[in-house]
Amino acid sequence: MESENTGGGTLGSANSLIPANQDAAQTIPNTSDSRRNSRKSIGLKNTKSHDSPDDDATSILDDFESSMEDLDNEPTNPVTKFLELLHSLVGNSAAQNPWLKVVVIVGLFLLYNAYIITAVAYHIRNDTNIEWCEGLGFLIVCTGLVYFGLFYYNFAKPYVKRVVISLNTIIQPLIALWFVQLGLSLLVLVALIIFVVLDTRDNRKRLISSLGLVVLVLLGVIISKHPGRIRWRHVIWGMTLQFLFGLLILRWSTGRDILQCISDKVTTFLNFANSGSSFVYGYLATGFNTTLMSGDEFVVLPGVFVFQSLSAIYFLSFFIGILYHFGTMSWIVAKMGWVLEVTVGTTAAESMNAAANIFLGQSEAPLTVKPYIGKMTNSELNAIMTGGFATIAGTVLGAYISFGVDPFHLLSASVMSAPAALAYAKILYPETKKSMTNSAEIYSLRPKKMGNALDAGTHGASQGVFLVLNIVASLIAITSFVTMLDVIINWFGVLVGIEELTFQWLVAKIFTPLAWVIGIDNEEIEDVALLLGVKTVVNEFVAYGQLTQLCLSPRSVTISTYSLCCFANFSSIGITLGGISAMCPERRNDLTKVVFTSFIGGNAAALLTACVAGSLSTDIGYAEWYPTRNCSGLIESGVASTRAFSASIFQTTFN
Template sequence: MQYVISILGILVVLFLAWVVSSNRKKIKFKPIITMIVIQILLSLLLLNTEFGLIIIKGIAAIFNKLLEYAAEGVTFVFGGIANEGEAPFFLTVLLPIVFISVLIGILQYLKILPFIMRGIGYLLSKVNGMGKLESYNAVASLMVGQSEVFITLKKQLGMLSKQRLYTLCASAMSTVSMSIVGAYMTMLDPKYVVTALVLNLFGGFIIASIVNPYEVKPNEDILEIQATEKQSFFEMIGEYILDGFKVAIIVGVMLIGFIALVAAFNNVFELLFTISFQRLLGYLFAPIAFIMGIPLSEAVDAGAIMATKLVTNEFVAMLDLSGGDYQFSERTMGILSVFLVSFANFSSIGIIAGAVKGLNEQQGNVVARFGLKLLYGATLVSILSGIIVSFIL
């Protein structure tokens, strides 16, 4: 029965993408089917094989070691602030982003990261039926982040059609930056975080191929990456340290605001309607949770977490999932964990539109106009990833 629901879920997601498609006649179904099969095979590899377990453990070990290194710096500066045995979220989860940001900067400086992004992007373009630019952008978004990726494409932004710009922005919203993956792994099982990263990469292409189909002519498919201004090694390190700290502060401030708002909404709704705001959202999202393969008995609670992620951000939802008093099965925990690993939320519309507008005002306005459609597509990517995992768990 669970396989029937999962198959039905995939068909529902594809239908919901088809409903808002800008050109249904141009949809290429062969690459879409190929990528869904690849998603299922990769999920099977990562979650159900010994080799996949070795990969997951290796990646988790790397991030655990990075977090240990980061803890050395955090403890030196903030040691003694926390009481014995306590682990403040800002110190243990957010501040390590600074160290991982520096590592990304070093890999960029040594030209290792651009080489990897171009190589994987080229291979992806052979599978997804899209251009090299779109494929590079999806990998680059995963490596450097949803706003920073547009800096590397600054020269080409002004020449992009509305259709291609949508695909680039959808990829940026569907993935997550490697700089905060370590933070996610402190709240979720690493195997689900790694699986989500891979699935979202292909899921972004699948949904974009339906919502926004188009042909890329050979003379338009030129990948010209903007070279950053030459800096000394220590200038670069200083810049990435500050960038990482800005991300940590921004996430921390957003958490304070969003968690406080959710608490306030819950209290007001309980006073007026005898039901919390999150519970109400849970009922609205329960059907989506069900088609993702989550049992009806857990669908309302799962729907509340999914809705929290959409209206606030993934950190708030992850904290709710990991710290809440839920009695979810292991399968539901896996599906929800995969769903939460993306930037698909309302605040990301402003972040992406602002990033593009800072580089090209006209194109930034274009992004702002299709912002809701962008969020709609990215949310479908998260739902699809959760459904794919439900086949395996």
């Protein structure tokens, strides 16, 4: 064929007018030049340059369509002419009269408030209670918050900003002095120490948990990547926030109710994904009832993890994509991140992720800062993954509660572990690079807008497919590897008569001294240490199931509940690594470098939360179920199950 001629002919039919001996650069025209020439050839005006080829192409198509000849379908009858005239008048009025927009907004405002008043009158007339976290009460609270925000940003903010700037010019030079920073940090530490000493005068055993805070911080400094670069402001203020959250939740009933309300609303929002997953997957997502083969007994089979739990990722990706399209998510990241940036000192992106981790899981929370992951430093990546390991998701609270675990302590743990994760992440991997994701830079990194909101949402949902696939692949591989390791170690132990030797048992021995420093009673240290080992090697589901079968003191149960309330297990390494690397594949190598550091940090943050709970908790509400538990101990049951599984595996493999 002529197109395959390697001599002095042509390069092919598509380029038959181009000599074959021309340079490649001459053969392939410049894209921008060709676009410019195409515009000239059809008589278009030259448009300004765009930020991306997609924007440029869209502009070209729009200009091309406007240059095309109109169809001969001008309105001919009176009705169509009247409709065209009315459309042009309304459009021109809206464009030329800004007051029309104000009238529409004021009208909608009055209609909305009339609706609120009508609803209140209806509830009063029917003598219906107004619950602040449900129905009308919740709507009134949300409306009040929105009105307060509008008032602040449109009226009060300029005045507040002037005051803040004036104070900042005085305070900032002082804070920049190292001895002032040291003095403030010491002042906070002394205040906390005095409070703990006075607060524990009725039970000095709670001081052991306070000692655990010091021990865990010292261990973090020892294994830190850059111990000389630790910024103690991050650590002290992060742990102070953790302590303050503990006081607000553990000692203040209103704070506890607010937290419960927010958690319920987040869980309700994520549960909307169940309607889509049940429609697509059916019983694989919802579970189903069946009968045993040998009889008429009914059993309930739960939904499959990948079809049930991970389906929330699609819905959340869809929703967050829309929020980023309108700029709402960028605004939330900047504002919420600014609060933690001026207090704890961490950047806006990692701070926003930490806040999201209170209610979202380790693979959902990073979606809130997904556009900024590619610009993060390794220290920030470590902070993001540490936050995921240190907390749990609101969607799994129901499973833990079904085991008999107190929901109040689960909610408290997730809130308190968020600032602790930031603090400990900055101990293990201090920041040594200049961040590009602080509140001042966050708007410059705002992702490109899509064609419309629906396009942005569906684009986010389609990206969730790759996220789920990465999570599933990593989870299967790492869980299988840990199981193999556990069985092999147990097999070697059985050969020399050490039947309790398993990977879980070895990890439990590491946690034994830590179980003491977080405040566990001496006679229960071994059981709780093994619980921590089960949580780390298997997962927190199994650990909570075994916790509710133990005969522990109420104090030990409470501290154990906090220490187990995290996703820091080996299978979660696969979920975290697979999920975040799918969001930003070019950072996969950096993520793998810090993932084990984050894993250690997540475990340590949960233990820090357990220490704070052990220091502040005075009355434990486990008396209802605690006395009825079977005091059989955990070690025997754990060893028996591992031994049976080991025997079944090696009977077919090594014999």
